[in-house]
Amino acid sequence: MVPTDLLYNKSHEWIQINDNDEATIGISHHAAELLGDIVFIELPSLDDEVKIEDDIAVIESVKTASDLYAPLSGKIIAVNQKLEDNPETINEDPYGEGWIMKIKINNKDEVDDLLKSAEYQASIEED
Numbered sequence: 001m002v003p004t005d006l007l008y009n010k011s012h013e014w015i016q017i018n019d020n021d022e023a024t025i026g027i028s029h030h031a032a033e034l035l036g037d038i039v040f041i042e043l044p045s046l047d048d049e050v051k052i053e054d055d056i057a058v059i060e061s062v063k064t065a066s067d068l069y070a071p072l073s074g075k076i077i078a079v080n081q082k083l084e085d086n087p088e089t090i091n092e093d094p095y096g097e098g099w100i101m102k103i104k105i106n107n108k109d110e111v112d113d114l115l116k117s118a119e120y121q122a123s124i125e126e127d
Helices: 029-035 108-113 117-126
Strands: 013-018 022-027 038-042 055-061 065-069 074-079 101-105
Touching (some): 022 029, 101 108
Antiparallel strands (some): 013 022, 022 101, 055 065
16 A cells, blocks of 8 residues: 555656655665665765656665656655665655655646546556
């Protein structure tokens, strides 16, 4: 089951829309399970301007390395520095302490294209 209070995209990022047109972003539990034990994350740089679907981070696990894509266009306003020393936090708590970054949203219309939890759940069941 995926949290119902979040939005998702098809590349398995979750998005929490916060006040002031800000969004917190991480990867879903499903994605963390597919990756296996996460051993390293290359975080994006603060103040970077990103466009939707840009490669913005790299997550490495014992199985593979995977790109993280921007689910929204905007400016990186925070990164979870704790993940540099403890990347396994993403496996342990992907929707809480394992958040990856925060973006100041540039185009609120992009939010309409994100998946609701039921749509995301259906998409991962098809995989």
